Amino acid sequence: MLHPDRTGHVDETQRAAATAAFVTLTTRWQAYGSTTVNGYTLGSPAYSGDLADLYRLDDDRLLKLPRDPANNDLMLREQVALRRIERDGDPRYLPYVPRLVESFRHRDDSTGAEHRVSVLAAVPGLHSLAEVRRRRPDGLDPRDAAWMWRRLLVALGLAHRAGVVHGAVLPDHVLIEPDAHGVVLVDWCYSVADPGDTVPAVVPAYADWYPVEVRDRRPPGPGTDLAMAATCMVTLMGDRAPAALRSFADGCRTTRPESRPDDAWRLLGELDDVLERLYGPRTFRPFHL
Incomplete structure (x- = not known):
């Protein structure tokens, strides 16, 4: 309504002042709430x-x-x-x-x-595992969960070799790029980079997802992240998870931290063995949300 080009609102002698006023108005509107x-x-x-x-x-x-x-x-x-x-x-x-x-x-x-x-x-077009759960309420096909789990283990292997424990491997913090099968592990605010340190806080909505050492305020290790990653994936699959993958996940989540796997790269190789026995050689499987 205020734009100076609207016919009949201003004549030629007023156009410059009207344009300046409109620019000022637009600039202030764009800044509103910022x-x-x-x-x-x-x-x-x-x-x-x-x-x-x-x-x-x-x-x-x-x-x-x-x-x-x-x-x-x-x-x-x-x-x-x-x-x-x-x-x-x-x-x-x-x-x-x-x-x-x-x-x-x-x-x-x-x-x-x-x-x-x-x-x-930040790469655009990412979706959290929490969103995937909402869109697949009956459970995710294990063949789709497979590539997500594999890449999540790569992210953890990268961090653990650098001496960092993530401390909060939860569905909201694992982001996927569906078309290219990418995974990005985000929110490192709960991480531990010093031996003997503890996870500083838990996300209340996921309090029961944390292994016992976090709840007891004891130092975490790589096995802490691997246990939480396993919980993410079996929860994502729900009732569609085959017995072999459930058993594999259970082995990652034993109550005693010293009994759990603590090497993400070695665990990735073991997961590949399970997947090959279940589904044969790996092939690219398109995934769409």
């Missing part, structure tokens, strides 16, 4: 995680801002973990985890609170 963080203009969150909101900066980057500055320590854990994995991990498998582009501190002008902020490289 905020600026370290030079990045943020609108509405693209995603809301357990403790932070994620804002899409462009097709390749997300800004992660904790809602409560009390969680700055968890943000720092993620930054430490991602830097460690990038430094010490096998470069071939780095796409299985987010890449930390930059990190900085941001002070909220309205409250004075300081937040630790991360900018993460």
Whole structure:
């Protein structure tokens, strides 16, 4: 209604002033409800995680801002973990985890609170295993779950070789790219990178998914992640999981941590043996949500 090109609203002598006024109005409207963080203009969150909101900066980057500055320590854990994995991990498998582009501190002008902020490289078109569960309420075909499980073990093998335990391998934190069969393991805020340290918190909605050592506040190990990954996959398959895969998962989830597998790469080889006995040689199976 206010656009100066609308016939009859302004004459030629008023057009320049009307255009300037319209540009000002448009600029203010675009800024309405947005905020600026370290030079990045943020609108509405693209995603809301357990403790932070994620804002899409462009097709390749997300800004992660904790809602409560009390969680700055968890943000720092993620930054430490991602830097460690990038430094010490096998470069071939780095796409299985987010890449930390930059990190900085941001002070909220309205409250004075300081937040630790991360900018993460992010591939578009990813879907969480929680979403897959919602879309496959009768259970996922085990042949589709197979490639997800295999790639999840690769992500864990990458991290464990770099000395990092994820600490929260849950359906909301495992993202897949359906067409290319990609997997990205996200949210490293609960990770452990120092021997003897413990997982700092649990996600309340998944409290009963955690192995006993996490609930007892004992140090986790690679077997902690492998147990949680197995729970993710058998839950995803539901009643469609064959007995051989259920037995395999149960072996990853024994109550005593020292009795569980603790090498993701070796476990991947054992999983391949089970899958070959069930389904024969591996072939690419298209997957669509």
